[in-house]
Amino acid sequence: MKISTLLDRNVALVGTHAVDITPTQGDGGNLSGWSAIGGCATNLPPSPPSTEPYGRYTLHCTVQVISNETDVLSPVGNGANTLVLISCDLHSCSKPLHAGVTEHLSARYSIPPSNVILSGTHTHSGPGRFYGNKLYDAMTVSTHNLLFGFDAAIFNRLLTKIQDCADEAISKLSNGTFAITQTSVYGYSSNRSLPAHKNDPEYSTWTTSPDSPAANAPDSPTLSTEDVHIDPRLNSFIAISDETSSVSGVIGTFSCHGTSTGPQTRHYDPDWFGAAKVAFNSSFSSPDVPIAIMQACCGDICPSPICGLLGEVDDRGPRPAAFGQGLKDAIGKGVGEALAGMVGEYLSNTEVAAPPPSRSRSKRKKITTTTTTTTKTTPSPDSLAIQSSMHLWIPSEDFAPSDVLPSPILPTSLSLLSPANFGIVTIAGTASGGNPFLYKRIGSGYASNTLPPSHPQNPKTPLPFPASFYISRAAPDSLPLTVIVINQTVAIATVPGEPTITAGHRIEKAIKEETGAQHCIVLGFCGDYAGYWVTEEEYEQQQYEGSR
Template identity: 25%
Template structure:
């Protein structure tokens, strides 16, 4: 979910719309089909945690939610597949613990990757065969987005953020490239029914009764999973399940992969504890646009009454209409995250031990094109897509995180005139043209983003559409937006019907929607859901026929697997070129100076741990520290402690904290860093230039520890007028007893 908080409105300056352009050169030729009985596969993972410290998080679009610490580092997980008979024709799927995807980041990642490979190997990878899908965690720093609407909600782009994410993606692909080998790849699916609810039931119920009758639920319960094994055993899994990673709520200041990141972390941890350090588990996103993990549902915070974010919720104050996750009353959003993540993990592990279909007997292939959505004409003389625009209900937020309370979900009367303040603000920015209003009806337009291009395009006009097939059993749709449950069902059905008609896949093939892939263009609902104009529909950028347009485009891609070439550009398939890089804006004040209280130095401990603890206790320490945007540990500040395996436990290049155990010879060995669920690092500004950091370690929560003597260490870098210096500090030793 991406919502516009009221505090974001001041920055909505003036801007227009996006770029164009994709393959003007007409049809391109592709290899013909061949069959083999096995696949080549590789897996890889890398840290992508960008700079933190007063960086607005991407997802809730609340300027008050800043990334000021780390609970669970975020990662990229990469998977390469190829047919042994055509090893150079490969596909790369990457799942990232980010709020959204960025086509600029994807291209940067491809460029980084190529720079690390030989000329021959570099030719294997390009943007056409690399799909980057965001899990949509709402607990990751922003600052990397492509278009102004999404940039301004996180105060612009942040230096080193795109680079950190792109370099991590490249490193994950490089690791996968290095271990590509003959593998047994299987696919399976099953239902998970206790990890999600539909947060927009009124919209879902607007779909035809006959269509709804085909399904047993208003949520998409299906989890589809690929599993990779080789001669050494289990190598990796990737699955797709529809649920929003919003278990960590809008008040959370700590970086986290949320419920999907927790599920990945736990399975990888379990495998490492078995000695399988190479295992990579991605819990990727699917058609979860209207799906929430907050199972207790929305209730008014003051009365406990059931609500849904419409005009009458909580006496007309939708800010009080909030949904909570399971266990929230007992353990807050952290426990909710653990519960929803654990349920996804349990289902995934159940699937891994059940019946599987081996992927063999077909090609591994891909298609990719840039299309200009606002030029798209529906077939059969249907309407043209609209230029982008966002509705009033976009600003209402959802029941997972309501907006400022000056609008509501379900506002679908474009002629009501009931928002004089919004109309005033909107018209200062850009009064929508009559044509735009007519095209988007019944959406009352708040932001005429398709008619705004100052200082940069506000929303994309050109979208990347991409599809993979992996033998005759799996097709993966790289969908460049969030898509609702019923819209996703229609998309999958239409694409499978096309693939079957072309004899490209078997009848039992599974079609997967990889949501939020390659760029971000907000939401896609069904035509019927659009009429209701709840949050998801108000955020459907290209008008009431947005879904129909996407289905038409992806059917064209699907059919091209049979014809072996993409068609020339037409009004029904308006290919264009990748958008050019824009002049990004940055509204953040740089870190100028770090200072310490009188008599203290950087790394000084202001509150020591107790002398003894036992498993289950939480160790806490406070430090004099520096702004985390300056950086974390360096090889020098880590010193000559032991690093088992030669690197930090989380695999990142640096860390803000470690848990260290004293060995018999007196040397210290790193047991944990800031990458795991058992530790938290939290920073706070004190006055103008001073900082305080809190380190916590819950002993044995997910990683069992042996009794012994331990300490916590903090790492940072302080900036003076002239130079930035790395520093560290350690607590007194304390004892963990059995």
């Protein structure tokens, strides 16, 4: 495995906790992600409930808390320098869930809402009907179960479990160290929308530019173009307790759709994230460590080798070409073992690339990245310092393409967006899971001039009335984006949906330029869900991602 890079290390209070949020298996609830072609949880998992830690069929909420506020648990609380990372095995976060959790943490511990990240892994086999907007609560409907709309019982159960999990993680706060490391993993994800990606200027230098996510892509005959035009970065947030001198929790981030089990799934399933947790704990010396993986920029990245609709079925090394538990286990094993190896490498202080020895703490000062060097000595950690802000984008009929959007890190700033609509390509699906009849006709891109050039959604061909009328009025009414900067070194930016790898990379570069941070990790499915986030060049191609 490639030598990992240590991005940052801090002295802090650390606490991690995980809880089971799986609904009752076999209860017939709608599975969220595949829309009408998906199914319901009518069956039990393929095998009896596993005795493995973090069973591969169990949905979890994992909360990691990092703080330098010793009085965060006092009656008055002081959480200004407290960071809360929450990963849930759900299709996405939703605005009501985010609001309920942040209000709870603010009222009880004075933790600012902008210091809280609540993310869904994007499994397509979790419960639905908790979104709180008419569009995605309706899209959870299945032809096997025509129930749709917001379900207060599902929502309240999830909210209570997430709040309780956060309380427990905070109660576990103890002296320790918080480290962020990074490596690259290839062979377990593929670009499913290469024609749109090729329209990006970044395509030609994606595997060669020093600042590209895939700058060190291996030249291997087993990897296709789709397999290297990905975001291969696997990040880890590692919490280490001084009391036990051991890892108390790990949250990773990786870019790959949670669709490996396929639309035929008929039970609640965390997808490859569950298999990754099992692989991590099987590889790690402490099998009870709370472990989770957050979704990064997977808008155009899928777990399956690109095949079927685009050519002959082709297995890719350990990855089966077909959806199913085999593909899930292969992806999870590869990512989970890589994460365990990276954490073990950090703990041994062997072959860990150290960050630059000196850093500027001046706000928004441009920092020149220093080339890392290999060392066996971990540098002394800094004291934790957090800056954060939240930005709202509001869909509005008053939006005009000439609107100047404020900086995304300005606190409480607002921006207008064009009202939502879906293009006709939406019904064709993607190259890795589309409608065979429709995809061959319109799925490879269907740019049109049915909208005037001045329209903000040109060249999209919208779905016909009444679908377009309903979608534009049923979509989320505000979209939160959060930026958190840790020690002016590592920024975390959130997106309420599915950013493609190039859209995520552009966000990353903009945040680093704006904040002066040396690194930026972009997370999707945070705060709410509003479909795909693509570049202008990808949008022009009007493949599935751009049509959403």
